[in-house]
Amino acid sequence: MAGYVPPAFIADLIAQTDIIDIIGRRVPLKKAGGSFKACCPFHHEKTPSFTVSPKNQTYYCFGCHASGNVISFLMDYEKLEFLEAIEELAQEQGLTVPYEKPRHSTGNFQQHSAQTTSYGDRKSLYALMEQVAKLYQQTLHQTPVARHYVSKRGLSTDVVEKFGLGFAPDGFDFLRRNFSQNNPAYAQLATLGMLSESERGKRYDRFRNRLMFPIRDRRGRVVAFGGRVLDDSTPKYLNSPEMVLYHKGNELYGLFEATQQQAHRSRLLIVEGYMDVVALAQFGVDYAVASLGTATTPEQLKLAFRTTDQIICCYDADRAGRDAAWRALENVLPFLEDGREIKFIFLPDGEDPDSFVRRYGKAAFEEKLQEAQSFSQYLFDQLKPQVDFSTAEGETKLVQLIKPYLEKIPGELLRELLLENLERTLGWWDRNKLNALLKKDKPKPAATETIVQLGFTPIRLVIALLAEDPSLARFVDESSFQFLQQIQQPGVDLFVEMLRLARERTGLKTAQFIEYWRMDNRYSGVLEKLLAKLHLEKIADFSAVFNDNLSILLKQSVEMKIKELIGKSRQYGLSAEEDKLLQTLLRKQHENGR
Numbered sequence: 001m002a003g004y005v006p007p008a009f010i011a012d013l014i015a016q017t018d019i020i021d022i023i024g025r026r027v028p029l030k031k032a033g034g035s036f037k038a039c040c041p042f043h044h045e046k047t048p049s050f051t052v053s054p055k056n057q058t059y060y061c062f063g064c065h066a067s068g069n070v071i072s073f074l075m076d077y078e079k080l081e082f083l084e085a086i087e088e089l090a091q092e093q094g095l096t097v098p099y100e101k102p103r104h105s106t107g108n109f110q111q112h113s114a115q116t117t118s119y120g121d122r123k124s125l126y127a128l129m130e131q132v133a134k135l136y137q138q139t140l141h142q143t144p145v146a147r148h149y150v151s152k153r154g155l156s157t158d159v160v161e162k163f164g165l166g167f168a169p170d171g172f173d174f175l176r177r178n179f180s181q182n183n184p185a186y187a188q189l190a191t192l193g194m195l196s197e198s199e200r201g202k203r204y205d206r207f208r209n210r211l212m213f214p215i216r217d218r219r220g221r222v223v224a225f226g227g228r229v230l231d232d233s234t235p236k237y238l239n240s241p242e243m244v245l246y247h248k249g250n251e252l253y254g255l256f257e258a259t260q261q262q263a264h265r266s267r268l269l270i271v272e273g274y275m276d277v278v279a280l281a282q283f284g285v286d287y288a289v290a291s292l293g294t295a296t297t298p299e300q301l302k303l304a305f306r307t308t309d310q311i312i313c314c315y316d317a318d319r320a321g322r323d324a325a326w327r328a329l330e331n332v333l334p335f336l337e338d339g340r341e342i343k344f345i346f347l348p349d350g351e352d353p354d355s356f357v358r359r360y361g362k363a364a365f366e367e368k369l370q371e372a373q374s375f376s377q378y379l380f381d382q383l384k385p386q387v388d389f390s391t392a393e394g395e396t397k398l399v400q401l402i403k404p405y406l407e408k409i410p411g412e413l414l415r416e417l418l419l420e421n422l423e424r425t426l427g428w429w430d431r432n433k434l435n436a437l438l439k440k441d442k443p444k445p446a447a448t449e450t451i452v453q454l455g456f457t458p459i460r461l462v463i464a465l466l467a468e469d470p471s472l473a474r475f476v477d478e479s480s481f482q483f484l485q486q487i488q489q490p491g492v493d494l495f496v497e498m499l500r501l502a503r504e505r506t507g508l509k510t511a512q513f514i515e516y517w518r519m520d521n522r523y524s525g526v527l528e529k530l531l532a533k534l535h536l537e538k539i540a541d542f543s544a545v546f547n548d549n550l551s552i553l554l555k556q557s558v559e560m561k562i563k564e565l566i567g568k569s570r571q572y573g574l575s576a577e578e579d580k581l582l583q584t585l586l587r588k589q590h591e592n593g594r
Contacts, residue, residue, distance in 0.1 A: 004100045005086055007516075010071075014511050017089055019057045019070045026077060041077055042066040042306050044264040045339070051535075056468065056510035058531070063337060064305065065532045069511035072528075079219040081122065125192060125245055128185055129222040132194060133214045135178055136166025136225075140211075143167050149211065149230045153275075154358065159282045162257055166212040168227060172204035193224070193241040207238060213274040215246070215292070216256040218303075223251065226274050226292075237273070239293055249297040252304060253277060253290040259307055261286075267310040269369070270296055270328070271353050272321065279354040283362045288353070295327035301335055301342075309340050312372050314353055317346040329379065333408035336375070340411070343372035375414070376421050379405060384425070395426050403438055456533070458549040458556065459491040464530035465539075465546045466498050467513045472546045473502035480554060487557045494526065 020036060023029060029036040029052060040050035043064040050066075052059045060067040066076065074085040083097075090097045140146050140160070146167040150160060168174065175194060179186040189195050195203045210227030217223050224240035240246055254277040258265065269288040271277060280288040287308075291300055296313065304311050313328050315321035325344050332342050345368070347356055357365045373381065383401045388394035402422055409415050423434065456464070466472050476484075476499055484496050501516065502508055514527055539545050565574060 005083070005097055006100060009098055010086065010515055011505075011512050013086065013089055013093065013095070014057065014069060014071070014515060015509065016093055017057075017070050018054070019059065019073070019511070020052060020054050022070050022089075022092075023052055023059065023073060040064060040066065044309055053510075058510050058514070060532065060535045062535065063339070065337075066306075067528050067532050067535075069514045071515060079217075122245070125188060126221045126223075128188055129192060129214075129224075129245065131185075132175070132189070133164055133166060133212075133222045133225075136168055136212045136214075137164060138166075139169055139174075140165060140167035143169060145230065146211065153279070155278065155282055159278060162281065163254075163278055164214045164216075164222075165278070166214070168205065168207035168210050168212050170209040172208065174208075175205050176203070191244060193243045193246070206240075209233075210238065213253070213278070215240070215251060215253050217251060218256060220256045221245075224248070226253070228275065237293070248292040250299045250303075251292060252300050253292055254281075255289045255303065255307065257281070258287050258289055263307070265308045267312060268304050268308045269353075270300075270304065270311060270313045272315060272324070273352070273354070276353040280357055280365075283357045283365070285357065285362055285365060291324075295324045296331060298331045298334070301328070301332050305335050305340060311342045312369060313342065313344050314369070314372075315344075315346055316352055317349050321346060325378075326382065329375070329382075332375075333405060334410065336409045336411050336414055338411035338413040342375050344375075344378045345369060345372035376418055379418070380421060380425060398422070398425065399434065399438065406438065457491075458552040459489070459495060460530055461534075461549045462546060462553060463491060463495050463498065463527070464534040465542055465549075466495070466502065467510055467527050467531055468534060469542050470498075470502040470508040470510070470513065472542065473499050475543065475547055475550065480550075483554070484557065487561065489557060489560065492553075492557070 020029065023038075024036070027038045027041050027050070029038050030048070032051075034053075034055065036052045036054070037048045038050045038052075039045050039048050040061040040063055042050075042061060043066075045063050049062040050059065051062070058067065058069050059073060068076075070089065071082070071085045074080050074088055075082060078085070078088070080088065086097055140150070150165070155165070175189055176186060179189060190197070190203060194206055196206045197203050207225060207227040210229055213226040213228070214222045215224040215226060224243075224246040226240070227238045229236055239248070242248060252270075253274055255268075258268065265287050267287060269280070269285070271280070271288050271290050272293075273290055277288045277290050280286075289304070291297070301311070311332075313325055315325050325346070328342075329344070336342070347353065347368070351359075353365070356368070360368075379402075383398065386401060387398045389398075399422065402418065406415055406418055409418070419431070419434065423431065426434075481496070481499060484492055484499075498513065501513070505512075510531070514531075
C-alpha cells in the first residue's frame with residue numbers, strides 16, 4: 001500500500017466528518033452555547049475544560065492545551081498513526097482511501113510518511129518486531145542460565161510476562177537462523193536496528209547473550225529493545241538505535257504497562273533504567289517509567305502529563321543523575337500548568353531504585369519518595385549557591401537568575417508560589433520592587449501595537465485569527481495581497497499561503513487549515529500553538545482585531561521595504577520597477593500620516 005493520500009480526499013473527508021459525532025462517541029459531551037464541553041480525555045481533571053467547536057470542527061483544552069481536528073483527535077485518543085486515522089474516518093464514511101504513489105510536497109496537504117515508510121510497510125515492521133519479541137521470550141524459557149539470572153533478580157513469572165522479558169542467546173546468527181536470508185523479513189531486521197554490519201558488509205545480531213527488554217509504544221506495539229548482560233561484560237546495557245519505528249526521546253519505557261490497569265495515575269515515577277522499572281513493579285510500585293538512557297525530553301514529559309498530574313523524577317545521586325534532573329527541570333517549564341507538579345529526589349549514594357526497593361521494601365521506598373523536593377524547592381536550591389547574599393547586587397542577581405524560569409511557566413499559581421519563595425529568600429524585598437526588577441528588561445511595546453495581546457505580534461495574531469476564521473481573508477484587498485508577497489519578514493510567507501488557500505477554497509474550515517500543514521517542516525505545529533494561545537483570549541470582534549493588526553503589519557512592512565529600497569539605491573541603484581515601487585510606498589506612507 002502506498003503512503004500518499006490525495007490532498008483533495010483529506011480535505012473532503014474532514015468536511016464530511018462531524019467532529020461532534022466522532023468525539024461524542026468516545027467522550028460524554030454537553031452543549032454549552034455554540035460549543036460542547038467535557039472533561040479532557042488527555043489529562044486528569046474534575047472541572048470540564050475541553051471544548052469542541054462544531055463551527056470550526058476543532059477541539060481545544062484550556063487545561064493541557066491539547067488541540068486539533070478530528071484526525072489529530074483520533075491519533076491521540078485511539079493512539080493511531082496518521083494514515084490509520086484516515087482509514088478509520090474513511091471506513092465510517094463508507095469510503096475507500098485512494099492511495100497514490102508518493103510524491104514530493106507541493107505546499108498542499110502533507111502526507112504522513114515517517115517520512116518515507118508507507119502505512120502498509122509500518123504495519124509489517126510492527127508485526128516483525130512482535131515476532132522477534134516472542135522469539136526472545138521463548139528463548140528465555142528454554143535457557144537455564146537466563147532463567148537462573150531472572151530468578152536471582154527475584155522477578156516473578158507474572159512480572160516477566162507483563163513486561164515481555166526475553167533472552168538473546170550468544171552467537172552472531174540467531175536471527176538469521178530464525179529468519180532466513182531469503183526471507184524479506186531478514187532484510188527488514190537491519191532496517192529495524194536488530195542487525196549490525198561488519199566492515200566487509202556481513203550482517204550479524206546486534207543483541208547477544210543479553211536479557212531483552214521490549215520497548216512498547218502507547219499502543220503496546222514493540223518498537224525497540226534494550227539488552228542487559230548477565231555478567232560483568234561491557235557495555236552493561238545495549239539499546240536499539242533510532243530508526244523508522246523508534247525515536248527514544250518520544251517514548252517512555254514502561255508507560256504502556258503502567259497504564260493498562262489505570263489510564264490516569266495519581267503519579268508517575270521517572271527513573272533511569274529498565275531494571276529499575278521492572279524491579280519496582282515486582283515490589284508493587286507499578287507506576288514507574290524510564291526515560292530510555294537519555295535526559296527526560298520535553299516530548300516524554302508531555303506524554304507523562306497526559307497520564308498524570310504529578311511526576312516524581314527519581315535519579316541516582318551521581319553527577320550524571322543530577323545533570324539529568326536539571327535538564328528535566330528545564331524541559332518541563334512549558335508544561336507546568338496550574339494543577340500539575342513535578343518533584344525531584346536523589347537516592348543515597350550507591351543506591352538506585354532497583355537496589356533500594358530490594359533492600360528496604362516497598363513501604364520504605366514510598367516513604368522515601370515523600371522526601372522529594374518540589375519544583376520550587378529544587379530550583380532555588382540549585383540557584384542559591386550562585387548568589388552572594390551579603391550584597392544587594394547578589395540579591396539582585398537571584399532575581400535575574402529566576403526570571404527566565406518564571407517567564408516560561410504558564411501556570412499563574414505556580415508563578416505566584418515562586419515569587420513568594422523569592423520574597424522569603426530575599427527577606428526585605430517588597431512585591432512592587434520585585435515586579436519592577438522582573439519587568440525591567442522588557443521592551444515597551446509601540447503605541448500602535450497596544451491591540452497585540454498575550455505576547456502576540458501583529459503577524460502572529462493575524463495568522464491565528466485567519467486560521468480561526470478563514471473568511472477574514474476577504475478584508476485583504478488585492479494590492480495588499482500583492483505587496484505582502486514581496487515582504488521578507490518571518491511569518492509573512494505563511495500568512496500569504498493561508499490567504500491564497502482561503503481565497504481558492506471558499507468555506508474552508510479551521511480543521512482543514514490544520515491538516516493542510518500537518519507534516520510541513522516549515523510550519524509544523526505553528527498553527528496549533530497559535531490557535532491554542534488565541535483560545536485564551538476573549539476577543540469579541542475578530543474582524544476589528546484582524547483589521548487593526550493587519551494595518552499595523554502593513555505599516556511595519558511598508559517601513560521595512562522603504563528602508564530596504566533606499567539602502568539598495570545608495571549602494572547599487574534601483575531598477576525602474578523598484579524606483580516606481582519606492583515612490584508608491586513613500587506616497588502611501590505620507591497618506592497614512594507619517
